[in-house]
Amino acid sequence: MASPSSHTICIRGxxxxxxxxxPSDWAERLAGVMSRFRPGEVRLGSHLSYSPWCVPTTxxxxxxxxxxxxxxxxxxxxxxxxxxxxxDNELQLIPAGLPPDEPAA
Structure with missing residues (x-):
């Protein structure tokens, strides 16, 4: 499991x-679409890994x-x-550091 920082938003399924x-693989699909957005230049084969800015986890x-x-x-x-x-999909958006049952501001 990745650990969220204070600069991270958690989209809960x-x-x-x-x-x-x-579908059950929605997190992987979303992160896959975002894989090209990453620090530095896009390198050959980088689409095969998730961006450090958009990471699926449980x-x-x-x-x-x-x-x-x-x-x-x-x-x-x-x-x-x-x-x-x-x-649009009415998913929970939670700033890092807040427990899941507290609403985002």
């Missing part, structure tokens, strides 16, 4: 209604994606895409 988000048995705020500085449209994905 639980809707606001408390249902698990489907926290307390729930699929999540950890999104680092450096993504916003590097590519604001990619940041907006990830955040809108979460909002």
């Amino acid at each position: 639980i809707t606001h209604e408390g249902k698990s988000f489907r 926290i307390d048995g729930v699929k999540c994606v950890l999104v680092h705020s450096d993504l916003r500085a590097h590519e604001p449209m990619a940041w907006d895409f990830v955040i809108h994905f979460a909002r």
